[in-house]
Amino acid sequence: MSGTNSYFVPGYGISRTVIQNEIHYYCGPNSIVRPYTLQGRDGFLVTTSGPPLTQAQIEDLKISSREYEEKQSRIAGEATVFVNKPIAVHQRLRRG
Structure with a gap:
């Protein structure tokens, strides 16, 4: 690609799937x-x-990401939709 520009976009609130699918629409x-x-x-x-x-x-992109995450949450069968819902991780206690 000749004459290309590269730049950073903070990822907070943007789904990887959404930005990868829509980047061609916005930037070519x-x-x-x-x-x-x-x-x-x-x-x-x-x-x-x-x-x-x-x-x-x-x-x-943030709005589309939220809609995508909510849809994915409904597909997964979760009763309530909460994007970036904390997931419990079981940790073993160390015995000293």
Whole structure:
């Protein structure tokens, strides 16, 4: 890809599935997005020869992500929909 730009998009509130499916719509068919960590923050590295994501487009991705997560939660059969619901992890106590 010649003339490409790469930039970081913070991942808070954005589903990986959603951004990977919609990046071509926003930034062009040659756009690539992958998980990335910058200065300890998880997010996505977007590489595109098209226009960068605008703040409004990022907000649209967050809305679509919430809808996607809620749909996935309903499919999983959970009674209540709560995105990023804490999951209990059983830990064994150390005996000293």
